[in-house]
Amino acid sequence: MRVLRNQIVPWIKVLGCQALVLAAVLSLSRFITPGTLPVLLGQGAAAAALGRLLRMPPIWLVVQFLLPVAVVYGDAVPAWAYLAAFVLCALVYWNSASEQVPLYLTNxxxxxxxxxxxxxxxxxxxxxxxxxxxxxxxxxxxxxxxxxxxxxxxxxxxxxxxxxxxxxxxxxxxxxxxxxxxxxxxxxxxxxxxxxxxxxxxxxxxxxxxxxxxxxxxxxxxxxxxxxxxxxxxxxxxxxxxxxxxxxx
Ligand SMILES: C[S@@+](CC[C@H](N)C(=O)[O-])C[C@H]1O[C@@H](n2cnc3c(N)ncnc32)[C@H](O)[C@@H]1O
Structure with a gap:
């Protein structure tokens, strides 16, 4: 139940916001060029703003913002960068899988x-x-x-x-x-x-x-x-x- 609430529901919201923004961009395609970097960044910002209205936690707003650029320019990132990012995350979130204790900080x-x-x-x-x-x-x-x-x-x-x-x-x-x-x-x-x-x-x-x-x-x-x-x-x-x-x- 908790997995559903924490993982699946936010992704449904992300996809909903992105779909809404993409539909708006496509309907404006006479005035703007879909797929260009400024438009993709604008799409991300609009989806993040929608996410904020839905009271999504900050990490999901980052996902909203980066998703359109990541989808279109994903191939431009070299394969080693994904491996490096994975190793970096593993060294920081070492105990998340084994102990089920992630890193977050006392304020x-x-x-x-x-x-x-x-x-x-x-x-x-x-x-x-x-x-x-x-x-x-x-x-x-x-x-x-x-x-x-x-x-x-x-x-x-x-x-x-x-x-x-x-x-x-x-x-x-x-x-x-x-x-x-x-x-x-x-x-x-x-x-x-x-x-x-x-x-x-x-x-x-x-x-x-x-x-x-x-x-x-x-x-x-x-x-x-x-x-x-x-x-x-x-x-x-x-x-x-x-x-x-x-x-x-
Ligand atoms: C939620 S963070 C809290 C960090 C810090 N105590 C604070 O309050 O700012 C929990 C930390 O516990 C660490 N941790 C989890 N299991 C551990 C274990 N078995 N031994 C030592 N540290 C562990 C994690 O790596 C993580 O950095």
Missing amino acids: RRTWQALSDLVAAAQAKRVVDLGSGMGGVVTFLARAHPDVEVSGLETAPLVVAASKLRIAFSRLANARIVYRSLWDADLGAYDLVYCFLSPVPMARLFDKARAEMRPGTLFVSNSFTVPGRAADRILDVDDARRTQLHIYTL
Whole structure:
């Protein structure tokens, strides 16, 4: 059902918008030349505008915009470019297929809410499980110089980029480790943060319960632990109405 909603319905909307715009272009073919680059870009922009009216997420607006050019000029792109794009995506979205956890990032307001939690809990060691581009780690380490902040990540390009980010920020209390969250010893931390997907939550919380010390905090951005109510829910004042689900071990 979710696949239908997330993948098939948007494609139906994309094709509907493109067909509508193409029909308009063809009906105006006495005045414009269909298939030329400016017209194709205009077609894409019009389809993206229709997509926006249909409240499609931004990534689908990019698809709407590029589709006419991609269809007509697809042959002009060398085959190696497709392979390179695939490898690049694989190195970034490494865990999407195996763990069903893609890359999306915690926003700045949630960094701040998390930082307030770290202060309130007087945590000394904090970890971000699946640390992405290292935004959470960098922010918390800068806000709390006396707290050791770690990030664990296994997507190769993402690890490299976030390690570079930490190196440039010169934060002695921050580190990114190339390690699966399943191999982490969660008992070492006072606060464990994660922003993953619904898929690993039950297994991850079992691991947290087995390893974390009493009184320490397990904080999940957006995704709840099935069958276990959070001890506290923190509503973040941001556009996506983020909720931090806080479990006290
Ligand atoms: C939704 S992103 C969150 C990124 C970051 N924590 C943030 O909030 O900005 C989830 C991250 O978890 C990583 N990930 C998924 N499974 C993992 C695993 N088993 N071990 C380490 N990282 C993992 C993904 O590569 C991705 O970068």
